[in-house]
Amino acid sequence: MKDNSIDISKLKADFSPGNAPRDEKMIELLKKAYVGELLCHKALIKIGGIKPYSNFRPFIPEKLIKHFEDRVSNDQPLEIFVYPENGKFIMSDDYNAYYHNLYRGFKEMLCVVLGDPTGEFVIEKGKPFKLPPPSVQVIE
Numbered sequence: 507m508k509d510n511s512i513d514i515s516k517l518k519a520d521f522s523p524g525n526a527p528r529d530e531k532m533i534e535l536l537k538k539a540y541v542g543e544l545l546c547h548k549a550l551i552k553i554g555g556i557k558p559y560s561n562f563r564p565f566i567p568e569k570l571i572k573h574f575e576d577r578v579s580n581d582q583p584l585e586i587f588v589y590p591e592n593g594k595f596i597m598s599d600d601y602n603a604y605y606h607n608l609y610r611g612f613k614e615m616l617c618v619v620l621g622d623p624t625g626e627f628v629i630e631k632g633k634p635f636k637l638p639p640p641s642v643q644v645i646e
Contacts, residue, residue: 555627
């Protein structure tokens with residue numbers, strides 16, 4: 507059986523031109539969440555309350571679109587990571603899933619909120635939880 511596991515500590519983010527810009531606040535919040543210093547919530551958030559960190563628009567490869575479509579058809583919504591700021595929720599880590607959901611016409615998105623989701627855009631929120639260690643899924 508083929509082992510598709512990856513040593514996540516060896517992954518490096520590429521913030522060069524043509525890639526998503528680096529969001530220092532998201533990085534710091536993720537660090538705190540992964541060590542249990544910051545609790546997270548899953549929340550259903552209205553699309554109007556989610557604001558991309560930048561105007562970056564990714565090219566989404568056909569394989570990834572198929573993966574997203576398979577997940578959606580199997581009732582596995584694409585979650586995006588966000589953090590609350592000034593009444594909105596900033597998304598800077600999941601541009602592919604965000605723009606795929608927009609393309610599909612979704613009016614709300616399932617989010618993992620780094621912190622406590624409150625405000626007019628929150629439809630529903632779950633109980634607080636500690637963020638589990640990160641993992642990577644290899645899409646072939």
